[in-house]
Amino acid sequence: MVECIFCFLFAEIQTADDEKESKQKNQHRKKNKNVLNAVAQKPSGMDTYNIEGVSANEILKFVVTTFENGCTFEDFLLQCNLFPSSADIPRWFEKLMMQFHIFKNNEKIEYILPYVKTAGVCSSYNNRQNPGECNNVNCRFLHVCRRFVRNIYCNFKGCKLAHDFTNQHNSPLIERFGLENLRENQIKTVLNNQFPSICRDYNFNERCKVGTKKCVNLHLCGSYKFGKCEKPCKYKRTHKLNNNHNKWVLRAFQMNSWPHDKILKSIYVPPKRAPRYSNNDEGDLDHNKNIDDDDDDVYKSSDFIDLDENFVPPKAESSDSSSDEDES
Known part of the structure; x- marks a missing residue:
């Protein structure tokens, strides 16, 4: 009798578990279907579209x-x-x-x-002649070391610039940008997405691991950006900003109608390898050992563009009328 009751209870539990699993599978299938429908959906309507409860x-x-x-x-x-x-x-x-x-x-x-369009690092504060000086009392840009933001080498001991976002000038700006609930490295990520970067794999390893259909970085010769490589490229990289892949990236950044020189100035060239931060006395010596065979400008990476508070990028073009053959 006891065994029968046990078997009955076990069967009931098993049935409930099966029903729960079946319900979860149906919900998962429904969500996947909704996802596929949304992915295939083209944005519709030109008016402002707000969703209550979603910021x-x-x-x-x-x-x-x-x-x-x-x-x-x-x-x-x-x-x-x-x-x-x-x-x-x-x-x-x-x-x-x-x-x-x-x-x-x-x-x-x-x-x-x-990214946040209004967020940026102050170029005056990062000037080489008088680092840390910005004469704009109402500066809307962050007073922070640009190398710190880029996560590349900076000798804290010798650097006069701020290496945090919490000082009196930066803290209210971070809140204004809506980044106050992000961690330090997450804030850096958002700031670094302001302008396009050159693909590290393409620039240093000849071929992008992701491919032109998925990589959201520019496939461009890093030395060309610094004016150190003429055509034909001695590194066998492209100098074209108007090939299919690079136009796709620039369109996403709303920069495909910008003047060529302004695009080049805004592009970030990542270092071949990024040393960890060091604040010991031998930091510079250790750093130099790592870059003997690297192009100094490319290794140090490019500077942040001088942001113009009043500049409004031209409206992005909707077609690729002059597309060149794509390059990977």
Whole structure:
């Protein structure tokens, strides 16, 4: 009798578990279907599209904390549960190009990269002649060491610039930018996404590991950016900003109509390898040992562009009428 009762209870529990698992699978299939539909959806409507209970700062924080940087639109939809089921998510992102670089193929969103258009590092504060001096009492840019932001070598002991975002000048700006709930490295990520970077693998290792269809960095000769390489490229890299891949990247950054020289000035060239921070007396000596065979300018990486508070980028072109053959 006891065995029969036990078997009956076990069967009931097993049935409940099976029903729960089946329900979860159905929910998962439904979500995947919704994700695929959203990925295939083109943004619709030209008016401002707001979703009650969803803020741009909240979504930016979710992307940075979940993916560490940017992500494919499909991955975002699979992991983000902050939107109501009826939301037109592609349309919502289309109206937030002040906080997300939107990479699209055939007008469909493929990749999103978080940034804040108004956030930047003060170039005057980082000037080489008088480092740490900015004469603008109402400066809207962060007074912080640009090398610290880039996560590249900086000898703290000899550097006169700030290496944090919490001082009297920076703290209110971080709040104004909507980044106050992010950790230090996450703030750096957002700042570093302001302008496009040259792909490290393409520049130093000849070929991009991701490929032109997925890499959101420029495939360009780093030495060309510094004016140290003429055509034909001695490193066998491209000097073309108007090939298919680079135009795709520049369009996402709303820079494809910018003058050529301004684009080159804004591009960031990452170092071949980034030494860890060191604040000991031998830091510079150790650093120099690592860069004997590197191009000094390329290794140190490029500076931040001099941001113009009043500059409004020209509207991005909608077609690729003069596309060149793509290069990987």
